[in-house]
Amino acid sequence: MKPGSIRMKNVTLDYRLYHDRAVTLRETMLNFFNRKTRIEHFRALDDVSFNIEPGESVAVIGSNGAGKSTTLKILAGIYKPTSGTSNSVGRIASLLDLGVGFHPDLTGEENLMLNGALLGLNRNEMRKLVPLISEFAQLERFMDTPVKYFSNGMFMRLGFSLATAVDPDILLIDEVLAVGDVGFQNRCYERISEFQGKGRTIIFVSHDLEAVSRLCERAIWLHDGRIKMDGAARDVLSEYLETAGKQNHISTSATPKEWGSREVWFDSVILRKADGAPSCIFRSGEKIVVDALIKSRLPSIVDNIVFGFSIHRMDGETVIGSNNLEMNQPLLSFSGSVESRIEIDLSIAEPGTYLLGVALTDPKANLDYHWQEFFYSLTLLEERKDPPLRLNEAIWTQE
Amino acid sequence: MSKWNIGRLLLLMESLVAKDLKVRYKRSILGFAWFLLKPLFSMVVYYFVFTRILRFGGAIPHFSLFLLTGLLPWNFFSSSLSGSTSSLLDNHRLIRSIYFPRMALPAAEVAANLIHLLLALLVLETLLIVFGHYPGLSIILILPALLLLTMMTTGISMLLSIGNVFYRDVKQFIEVLLLAWFYASPIIYPLDSIGVDIIQSDRLVQILRFNPISGFMEIMHSIFYAGTWPPLWCWVSLASWSIVLLAAGMTVFRKAEPVVVKEL
Numbered sequence: 001m002k003p004g005s006i007r008m009k010n011v012t013l014d015y016r017l018y019h020d021r022a023v024t025l026r027e028t029m030l031n032f033f034n035r036k037t038r039i040e041h042f043r044a045l046d047d048v049s050f051n052i053e054p055g056e057s058v059a060v061i062g063s064n065g066a067g068k069s070t071t072l073k074i075l076a077g078i079y080k081p082t083s084g085t086s087n088s089v090g091r092i093a094s095l096l097d098l099g100v101g102f103h104p105d106l107t108g109e110e111n112l113m114l115n116g117a118l119l120g121l122n123r124n125e126m127r128k129l130v131p132l133i134s135e136f137a138q139l140e141r142f143m144d145t146p147v148k149y150f151s152n153g154m155f156m157r158l159g160f161s162l163a164t165a166v167d168p169d170i171l172l173i174d175e176v177l178a179v180g181d182v183g184f185q186n187r188c189y190e191r192i193s194e195f196q197g198k199g200r201t202i203i204f205v206s207h208d209l210e211a212v213s214r215l216c217e218r219a220i221w222l223h224d225g226r227i228k229m230d231g232a233a234r235d236v237l238s239e240y241l242e243t244a245g246k247q248n249h250i251s252t253s254a255t256p257k258e259w260g261s262r263e264v265w266f267d268s269v270i271l272r273k274a275d276g277a278p279s280c281i282f283r284s285g286e287k288i289v290v291d292a293l294i295k296s297r298l299p300s301i302v303d304n305i306v307f308g309f310s311i312h313r314m315d316g317e318t319v320i321g322s323n324n325l326e327m328n329q330p331l332l333s334f335s336g337s338v339e340s341r342i343e344i345d346l347s348i349a350e351p352g353t354y355l356l357g358v359a360l361t362d363p364k365a366n367l368d369y370h371w372q373e374f375f376y377s378l379t380l381l382e383e384r385k386d387p388p389l390r391l392n393e394a395i396w397t398q399e
Numbered sequence: 400m401s402k403w404n405i406g407r408l409l410l411l412m413e414s415l416v417a418k419d420l421k422v423r424y425k426r427s428i429l430g431f432a433w434f435l436l437k438p439l440f441s442m443v444v445y446y447f448v449f450t451r452i453l454r455f456g457g458a459i460p461h462f463s464l465f466l467l468t469g470l471l472p473w474n475f476f477s478s479s480l481s482g483s484t485s486s487l488l489d490n491h492r493l494i495r496s497i498y499f500p501r502m503a504l505p506a507a508e509v510a511a512n513l514i515h516l517l518l519a520l521l522v523l524e525t526l527l528i529v530f531g532h533y534p535g536l537s538i539i540l541i542l543p544a545l546l547l548l549t550m551m552t553t554g555i556s557m558l559l560s561i562g563n564v565f566y567r568d569v570k571q572f573i574e575v576l577l578l579a580w581f582y583a584s585p586i587i588y589p590l591d592s593i594g595v596d597i598i599q600s601d602r603l604v605q606i607l608r609f610n611p612i613s614g615f616m617e618i619m620h621s622i623f624y625a626g627t628w629p630p631l632w633c634w635v636s637l638a639s640w641s642i643v644l645l646a647a648g649m650t651v652f653r654k655a656e657p658v659v660v661k662e663l
Contacts, residue, residue, distance in 0.1 A: 015661055016658075016661070016662075073495070076496075076497065076498050077498035078494070078495060078496070078497070078498050078660060079657070079660060079661060080657040092498075094496065094497055094498070096495075096496040096497070097492060097495070097496035100492045100493045100496045100497065101493055101497075103418060103421075103422050105422055105425045105426070106418070106421060106422065106425075110421065113414075114414045114417060114418045114421075115414070116414070117407075117410045117411045117413065117414035117415075118411065118414075118493075118497055118499060120407050120410070122410055
């Protein structure tokens, strides 16, 4: 095997899940007598096999909890597989978490000097690298400041610069590039491209599907700990997006919830682009059209129905939400069934995957007809640059 | 996997120790002097308690120096154990984001305390000479004794750091245990004939010799305080405990490591 290659063969990894987790001895004793503690095994990875050759850039995609980070942790040597084997050759730089070895009370320079050992560098090698690292992080002026006074972005910049200061054969990146300002992110991507240019192996876990398609030619799609698809990034991404759109939900920490009296209910909800094509990927500037078919089993006309929506981060944190009552727009009034539409125009500050929820309520009568929370996943991307490419010159010659 | 050889491990240990020492004395006026001040303060306290209140210290000449001889290594022992107990938990982010031999964490805690002990012993020896306790040839035995003590402390530290990941009670328990352990160790009293006079029970003195730290403490008293060759039982006890505890610590750590990483 050449440096930079990875072999994962039939890797399975179990976590112990505790129900009624006993954290103190007393609890253990009590549970021992009551036999309350049930240890269950949660299979994070199930028979995962793949080979990666030197110089490949591979994205690992999938919903939360699919086993992406676990895969990286096994590749980094942090977790040992429960069964199966994972081998890699060459020096690994893992960007799973940035600036982890940093101590808040130590200055930037002290932290660099002391954390080089984790990368296998001695003092002399570090002394030569410190100026380069601080220059890349654009923090030369702050190197004698304790890092606890650094902003989050500065801290991450220093961490990224240190982690990539050594030329690794294999670079493992887990979602860390979402930090920092756009300028620094671009420099990060440049550095990654540099590594690609030098023929290094890169494994990239991200929800930022645009970055994935930009950086990687191959993608592995994990679903519930198994490989669902492994192939050219373009094919895997389009398949992934299609499924994610079809599915009512992507399993996340914010699991979809549905409740209400359902006397009035959503029969179907479809997300479309402005031109009517169903989609779950929207760019900044594009309208998100929510088409809902709403039905009622009540005998008479229902009116004053409030139709609301909300958008959440993947962890369930609400980002925005509104409804027709709040926005002073006509309330729904119908009998039998009606098609209703919301056109949402968003400006996107942070691209990523979000969850959309919808609700039908009658606040006056204090009735919740139908809530679908965290139900539809949306991938929101930055604005499309038009034209995306510009031709500077093209020269034809004949010998 | 990145290659981890002994050189790289030593480099990591060195940087962990350097970090520990740097952080410990940031923003502290007396800084490094605390490694001596702490045992000195406790010496003063014990001196007054056991010569003015309980009054058995009078049986031992230069009782304050005798106390200091035992308190310095005890300080090393107890700080290492209580510090390393939480060493894995405190570094959980590091452990979960980069691979390195995690044994280095409790071991570095012990190493940092060992540096303190070595410096403190130099000061102790100076004090002893000033007060007329000249060292004998037996002083060279401090090196093998310290090696064995470090092995034993590292072994226990590994056990505690692993235990604390599963049960947070370990952290609480170790404080109480160290309190009891202190009085069960020959620090404020010796385990020789004077000790028998103070304790007034030959049997109890024999039992106390099974305490893992007793051997080392008596070696300290012999070579620093009395300037004599330590009795054989000290070496037998210290060596066997050291080997057993280090082996136990490393075995348990190795076995538990893959599970612990996921538990953190």
